[in-house]
Amino acid sequence: MLSIFKNAEFNTNNSQLFFASHNPETFDLLDLGQAYIVERPDSYSSVYKLSEIEDLKKRDNLKKKYRLGMFGGTPDVVDFDYKLKQLL
Amino acid sequence: MRRQKIEQKDVVIPYCEGETEISLFGFLKHQYSNGRISFKQPDDLKGVSAFPSFKRKYEKKVKELNFKPARNYEKVRLLFIIDNDLADSAKIKKFLDAEKHLVQLCDPNTEGMILNIIGKPQAKTVGNKDYRKKCKDAFESHFGCKAHKLQNSLPGKTRFVNRSI
Numbered sequence: 001m002l003s004i005f006k007n008a009e010f011n012t013n014n015s016q017l018f019f020a021s022h023n024p025e026t027f028d029l030l031d032l033g034q035a036y037i038v039e040r041p042d043s044y045s046s047v048y049k050l051s052e053i054e055d056l057k058k059r060d061n062l063k064k065k066y067r068l069g070m071f072g073g074t075p076d077v078v079d080f081d082y083k084l085k086q087l088l
Numbered sequence: 089m090r091r092q093k094i095e096q097k098d099v100v101i102p103y104c105e106g107e108t109e110i111s112l113f114g115f116l117k118h119q120y121s122n123g124r125i126s127f128k129q130p131d132d133l134k135g136v137s138a139f140p141s142f143k144r145k146y147e148k149k150v151k152e153l154n155f156k157p158a159r160n161y162e163k164v165r166l167l168f169i170i171d172n173d174l175a176d177s178a179k180i181k182k183f184l185d186a187e188k189h190l191v192q193l194c195d196p197n198t199e200g201m202i203l204n205i206i207g208k209p210q211a212k213t214v215g216n217k218d219y220r221k222k223c224k225d226a227f228e229s230h231f232g233c234k235a236h237k238l239q240n241s242l243p244g245k246t247r248f249v250n251r252s253i
Contacts, residue, residue, distance in 0.1 A: 054093040060160060068164060069126035070096045 002029045027062040037073035046072075099164045100190065102130040103149065108198045108235035109169040115205075130169075139176040143183070165190050171197040173220050196220070199227040199235045206230075 004010045005017045006029070020038075027035060032051035039046055050056060053071060065071060104110045110130050117127060131149065136142050155161040168184055170177060172193035184191045194201045200210055200223035208230060210223050227235050 048091075048094050052091055052094050054095050056096065065096070065160075068101075068161075069099050069128065070163060072097055072126075074126070 002026065024063040024066045027066065032056065032058055037071050039073040041072075096163050097126050098124070099126045099128065100167050101128045101153075101164065102167045102169060103133055104130045105133055105136045105170045105198070106236055107132065107239060108202075109171075109194065111235070111238050112194065112198050112202060113169055136170055136174060136180070137176075139179045139183070142176065142180050146184075167192065169194065169198075173197045197223055199223040202235070203227060203230065 002017070005015065008014075027050075033049055035050045036047055037050065050062070050071065056062075056065075056071075066074065102113050104113055110132060113130050121127065133142075133145055133149075136145075150166075155164065167190040168180075169192045170180060172195040174180070177193055181191050181193055196212075197220055200219075203210055203223065203226055208226065210219070210226050212219060224235065231238060
């Protein structure tokens with residue numbers, strides 16, 4: 001679907017598409033200025049484009065860096081419910 | 089007004105000696121993390137013994153990460169959590185320090201450290217030649233299971249979900 005929107009032959013009205021995704025594969029189809037990261041570090045949310053991230057190039061392995069958490073926007077992945085604490 | 093560039097985040101990937109160290113890491117992160125550093129799910133080294141076997145495991149893990157070019161991943165640090173009372177603990181730490189990784193040696197060992205945390209420190213007695221065994225026995229006596237079974241021995245969801253990078 002993204003490819004269709006990016007193809008001027010199909011998207012003759014220059015329509016825009018806004019969508020939310022957790023799938024980093026979409027980075028392959030977007031420019032740095034088209035992908036936004038949303039994260040909620042505390043009681044507020046922040047939104048920024050990949051193009052606003054320092055030293056980031058389109059040729060970088062964006063999917064890998066995203067999965068590593070280098071851009072933010074990934075959940076706190078330690079989903080351990082701290083059984084040890086219950087024993088204290 | 090032009091927005092200030094956002095720095096890429098610091099990331100730490102923990103490599104734990106085994107299940108016990110994963111339990112300890114989960115607890116310490118829960119208690120003390122300030123959220124400024126992003127931690128990945130800890131990876132289980134499934135035991136660390138002598139230096140040569142550790143080095144083989146280390147090289148395999150680093151190869152899997154495939155951090156090339158290295159300058160792109162300078163913000164990512166590897167953290168190794170390992171017992172301090174292994175025969176090769178000092179050698180392993182020296183090696184990891186030279187590779188510029190983070191190392192936490194659990195002193196005297198992870199069971200002993202957990203017992204310290206819960207207020208049951210095991211005194212080093214003169215003539216106690218097997219302090220490691222003493223800590224493990226005390227742990228089993230207190231928790232009713234071996235340390236690596238701690239997560240499984242308690243009700244509810246306790247497991248980490250490992251996600252590939």
